[in-house]
Amino acid sequence: MTKVLQEHLMKFLEDKNLIIVSNRGPVEFSRDNGKIFMKRGAGGLVSTILPLVERFEGVWVSSAMTLEDAEVALGYPENRVPVPLDDPKFNVSFVVVDREVYEDYYSVISNPLLWFLQHYMWNTPYGPDIDERIYDAWDKGYVHVNREFASRVIQEVDKNDKEPLIMLQDYHLYLCPGFIKKEMPEVFLSHFIHIPWPQRDYFKILPEGMRDAIMEGLLSNRILGFHIDRYCNNFLECCEDSGYDVDYEERSVIRDGERTFVKSYPISIDPESIYRTANSHLAMEKEDLVKRLKGDMFLIYRTDRADLSKNIIRGFKAYELFLREHPEFHGRVKFLATGKPTRQQIREYREYMDKISEPVDDINRRYGNEEWKPVEYICRADYELVAAAFKRYDCLLVNPIADGMNIVPKEASLINEEDGLIILSKNAGCYEELSDDVIGVNPFDVKETADALYYAVKADMAERKKRVQGLREKVVKRTIYNWINEQFNDFKKLI
Amino acid sequence: MTKVLQEHLMKFLEDKNLIIVSNRGPVEFSRDNGKIFMKRGAGGLVSTILPLVERFEGVWVSSAMTLEDAEVALGYPENRVPVPLDDPKFNVSFVVVDREVYEDYYSVISNPLLWFLQHYMWNTPYGPDIDERIYDAWDKGYVHVNREFASRVIQEVDKNDKEPLIMLQDYHLYLCPGFIKKEMPEVFLSHFIHIPWPQRDYFKILPEGMRDAIMEGLLSNRILGFHIDRYCNNFLECCEDSGYDVDYEERSVIRDGERTFVKSYPISIDPESIYRTANSHLAMEKEDLVKRLKGDMFLIYRTDRADLSKNIIRGFKAYELFLREHPEFHGRVKFLATGKPTRQQIREYREYMDKISEPVDDINRRYGNEEWKPVEYICRADYELVAAAFKRYDCLLVNPIADGMNIVPKEASLINEEDGLIILSKNAGCYEELSDDVIGVNPFDVKETADALYYAVKADMAERKKRVQGLREKVVKRTIYNWINEQFNDFKKLI
Numbered sequence: 001m002t003k004v005l006q007e008h009l010m011k012f013l014e015d016k017n018l019i020i021v022s023n024r025g026p027v028e029f030s031r032d033n034g035k036i037f038m039k040r041g042a043g044g045l046v047s048t049i050l051p052l053v054e055r056f057e058g059v060w061v062s063s064a065m066t067l068e069d070a071e072v073a074l075g076y077p078e079n080r081v082p083v084p085l086d087d088p089k090f091n092v093s094f095v096v097v098d099r100e101v102y103e104d105y106y107s108v109i110s111n112p113l114l115w116f117l118q119h120y121m122w123n124t125p126y127g128p129d130i131d132e133r134i135y136d137a138w139d140k141g142y143v144h145v146n147r148e149f150a151s152r153v154i155q156e157v158d159k160n161d162k163e164p165l166i167m168l169q170d171y172h173l174y175l176c177p178g179f180i181k182k183e184m185p186e187v188f189l190s191h192f193i194h195i196p197w198p199q200r201d202y203f204k205i206l207p208e209g210m211r212d213a214i215m216e217g218l219l220s221n222r223i224l225g226f227h228i229d230r231y232c233n234n235f236l237e238c239c240e241d242s243g244y245d246v247d248y249e250e251r252s253v254i255r256d257g258e259r260t261f262v263k264s265y266p267i268s269i270d271p272e273s274i275y276r277t278a279n280s281h282l283a284m285e286k287e288d289l290v291k292r293l294k295g296d297m298f299l300i301y302r303t304d305r306a307d308l309s310k311n312i313i314r315g316f317k318a319y320e321l322f323l324r325e326h327p328e329f330h331g332r333v334k335f336l337a338t339g340k341p342t343r344q345q346i347r348e349y350r351e352y353m354d355k356i357s358e359p360v361d362d363i364n365r366r367y368g369n370e371e372w373k374p375v376e377y378i379c380r381a382d383y384e385l386v387a388a389a390f391k392r393y394d395c396l397l398v399n400p401i402a403d404g405m406n407i408v409p410k411e412a413s414l415i416n417e418e419d420g421l422i423i424l425s426k427n428a429g430c431y432e433e434l435s436d437d438v439i440g441v442n443p444f445d446v447k448e449t450a451d452a453l454y455y456a457v458k459a460d461m462a463e464r465k466k467r468v469q470g471l472r473e474k475v476v477k478r479t480i481y482n483w484i485n486e487q488f489n490d491f492k493k494l495i
Numbered sequence: 496m497t498k499v500l501q502e503h504l505m506k507f508l509e510d511k512n513l514i515i516v517s518n519r520g521p522v523e524f525s526r527d528n529g530k531i532f533m534k535r536g537a538g539g540l541v542s543t544i545l546p547l548v549e550r551f552e553g554v555w556v557s558s559a560m561t562l563e564d565a566e567v568a569l570g571y572p573e574n575r576v577p578v579p580l581d582d583p584k585f586n587v588s589f590v591v592v593d594r595e596v597y598e599d600y601y602s603v604i605s606n607p608l609l610w611f612l613q614h615y616m617w618n619t620p621y622g623p624d625i626d627e628r629i630y631d632a633w634d635k636g637y638v639h640v641n642r643e644f645a646s647r648v649i650q651e652v653d654k655n656d657k658e659p660l661i662m663l664q665d666y667h668l669y670l671c672p673g674f675i676k677k678e679m680p681e682v683f684l685s686h687f688i689h690i691p692w693p694q695r696d697y698f699k700i701l702p703e704g705m706r707d708a709i710m711e712g713l714l715s716n717r718i719l720g721f722h723i724d725r726y727c728n729n730f731l732e733c734c735e736d737s738g739y740d741v742d743y744e745e746r747s748v749i750r751d752g753e754r755t756f757v758k759s760y761p762i763s764i765d766p767e768s769i770y771r772t773a774n775s776h777l778a779m780e781k782e783d784l785v786k787r788l789k790g791d792m793f794l795i796y797r798t799d800r801a802d803l804s805k806n807i808i809r810g811f812k813a814y815e816l817f818l819r820e821h822p823e824f825h826g827r828v829k830f831l832a833t834g835k836p837t838r839q840q841i842r843e844y845r846e847y848m849d850k851i852s853e854p855v856d857d858i859n860r861r862y863g864n865e866e867w868k869p870v871e872y873i874c875r876a877d878y879e880l881v882a883a884a885f886k887r888y889d890c891l892l893v894n895p896i897a898d899g900m901n902i903v904p905k906e907a908s909l910i911n912e913e914d915g916l917i918i919l920s921k922n923a924g925c926y927e928e929l930s931d932d933v934i935g936v937n938p939f940d941v942k943e944t945a946d947a948l949y950y951a952v953k954a955d956m957a958e959r960k961k962r963v964q965g966l967r968e969k970v971v972k973r974t975i976y977n978w979i980n981e982q983f984n985d986f987k988k989l990i
Binding site: 199202446 | 619626627694697699702703804806808816847850896921922942
């Protein structure tokens with residue numbers, strides 16, 4: 001616990017009512033054999049913040065994602081579920097809405113509309129078509145759910161004598177701070193955005209009314225966090241474009257006489273948790289599979305949700321080009337890719353899933369033979385397998401066309417045992433921190449990525465060791481605890 | 496002639512060797528019945544600049560676009576063709592390259608690569624794939640043709656004792672000024688870019704090597720012109736990103752101790768030429784067709800090359816939504832669209848052509864009947880028909896997703912006889928000048944565009960008259976002669 005937070009911040013939080021607000025919550029309920037089970041969420045955010053919420057008896061406001069979430073929630077007054085049920089340490093306050101409302105909020109507006117916008121991913125001659133369907137989803141879905149979240153938060157503030165400290169998360173909840181502030185003008189609000197922020201020309205794809213609403217919401221926060229300075233600056237320029245008074249020196253925006261500070265807090269990882277996973281029995285077992293696949297070959301590895309931002313197809317095209325240009329490496333390299341389908345209720349994501357298999361099949365058909373299968377694509381969510389592959393890769397490929405941070409290089413370099421190199425997109429947020437010790441590529445440049453693969457297979461051990469050493473030093477020096485402490489320190493200054 | 500240029504500029508040009516450099520030249524040769532004919536190019540640029548080139552015995556360097564261009568060119572020393580052949584007033588110096596080289600330069604790099612980039616049009620999860628094919632087209636096509644253009648220009652400078660004044664045009668020739676400057680460091684170079692310039696995040700889709708080469712080329716000019724300040728600023732930010740020293744106050748960039756001034760010169764039209772076309776016999780004839788199509792209905796009109804930037808599909812979708820929401824206007828409105836196919840050698844353009852017909856057929860099938868065909872799409876290049884439609888529209892729709900300037904609203908408002916309103920995309924360069932008297936729309940917003948159509952059909956005559964009056968005042972106040980005089984005035988200060 002002390003590991004997580006500096007001593008003076010522990011004191012600061014003692015008399016605070018800590019309210020975390022995010023679409024996906026820290027726990028999820030599901031049913032097995034008729035009985036309802038609770039599962040903790042994975043990921044650094046939950047594993048870092050949850051102990052704080054528990055320690056300070058805070059509350060987490062989040063969407064009911066499953067039928068069982070809703071069922072459990074509706075069994076408690078105000079959908080306020082004590083967690084764990086048998087020995088409560090904190091509460092989850094569930095926002096429960098109708099399925100169609102949730103779909104409008106999540107699968108129309110949050111994704112693809114906002115997600116595509118913030119990752120420069122719209123095929124602009126054809127999409128988005130901002131028609132009455134989108135406006136409807138905005139009003140009945142996004143606005144409505146944001147209001148529901150705000151109501152829950154207001155309820156939690158009212159419930160508790162302690163001073164509220166509200167931490168909103170991400171792009172699903174842009175309007176929520178505005179709705180809260182309208183009811184409670186004095187309350188302290190902060191918001192962290194985990195994805196990129198686009199430049200003003202591109203942001204203007206959104207209708208002015210939606211942009212204004214988003215700005216009004218976000219500028220209701222006292223602190224607005226992004227991963228890197230570039231996103232902060234892009235956001236400030238959008239604010240100026242919307243007519244707000246921007247102080248670029250201080251990185252802040254003035255609205256109705258109040259100031260929102262726009263700051264970067266690059267997220268990182270929890271090293272202990274990575275080591276633990278890597279050394280788990282299950283990961284050890286999976287390592288056998290990875291070793292078998294690898295044989296005595298040079299292992300190129302990637303792992304991503306099948307999101308269009310992850311640039312999986314160009315990764316395979318680059319590998320194909322590498323194989324075409326360097327036949328001497330046929331039979332001596334293996335490309336292992338793991339990843340799970342994501343957001344399959346959205347057409348663009350289903351199409352992308354379909355298209356990923358094309359280059360994989362093409363490469364295996366064109367270059368493979370009985371002894372050698374150039375690409376292995378394992379399409380499932382299996383974090384222990386990922387950890388096992390992290391240990392054994394010779395080269396990790398992380399080439400998103402845009403990515404808020406991407407913590408894969410940070411996790412992977414910590415536990416890799418082969419002095420593996422990392423090829424990293426210059427458009428991943430983490431490139432700003434790691435550029436010295438990775439092979440940086442333009443994600444659109446298939447040729448450069450193919451050349452980077454060639455560079456990686458040819459690199460000598462001295463270089464590999466030096467780079468992996470450099471990466472590890474950076475990663476252990478800045479963990480997710482820095483991320484959380486920096487934010488609380490800034491909150492403390494302003495409260 | 497004096498109309499074109501201010502007196503002191505006439506003097507300035509007397510002792511100059513005026514060299515215009517553009518991919519498409521002022522004349523084109525073709526064959527009819529075995530005999531070779533010369534045709535003058537249309538458009539404001541040619542009709543404005545050509546008289547100057549003639550008057551001052553200048554030269555125009557351009558690509559041989561047709562087989563006959565090449566044939567004629569090869570019949571003269573150094574491909575230098577006197578024009579007109581029988582009574583020469585100036586020369587066209589043709590750049591003749593092999594067909595594959597030209598295709599690489601024009602149909603791979605200039606379009607779609609640069610054009611899509613500068614109009615924010617890439618479907619980034621899938622394109623561009625910057626692979627060895629693109630690099631090859633860059634080296635063997637774009638770089639090569641730019642070098643050829645530079646050689647021709649250098650030849651023209653050498654040929655003439657007068658001081659050279661070089662005016663390069665557009666995105667096909669970004670590298671050319673750099674190649675000229677390397678040979679002739681003291682020569683005066685200017686370049687005008689007729690399309691938008693994107694913001695830095697998006698510009699970075701291009702490989703760094705290509706960006707550096709483009710910057711080196713463009714910063715070899717003393718003056719670099721764009722249509723509007725927004726493009727200038729975007730360009731300056733890209734320069735800063737490439738490591739150049741940028742003076743935002745003075746809008747200039749310092750490279751090797753020399754300064755490039757980045758200025759906006761919003762292009763406009765030649766009113767006389769528009770009036771002439773409108774009053775031509777041919778246009779009068781075409782007006783009958785337009786009147787017949789229009790009947791006593793409210794005429795919505797648009798005209799565009801079938802370029803993906805023109806947003807033709809969303810225009811029809813907006814009309815469909817308008818019809819759906821306002822059945823009281825069925826049978827009382829007509830949407831006439833004219834336009835020609837463009838760049839059909841490029842896959843993306845062929846696909847777009849195919850897709851345009853879908854909403855047209857859909858609307859006519861869904862809403863049309865024996866008496867009423869809601870949409871008429873005339874797919875051919877017919878400037879007199881366009882002029883006739885300009886005279887008769889009640890509402891002109893110009894909704895590009897991005898457009899350097901777009902002079903359609905300027906031309907159309909001058910000759911319209913119905914006090915027609917203009918719905919104009921806020922992403923068209925001309926929106927900056929015309930915003931007060933048009934109905935501005937977000938081009939991605941189909942709903943807003945549909946609402947704008949409804950607003951237009953409902954607008955009273957007083958408003959229509961006021962707006963068209965306002966437009967005309969602005970257009971006649973700033974013609975293409977201002978555009979050319981401003982540039983020469985700036986040249987004069989620096990030479």
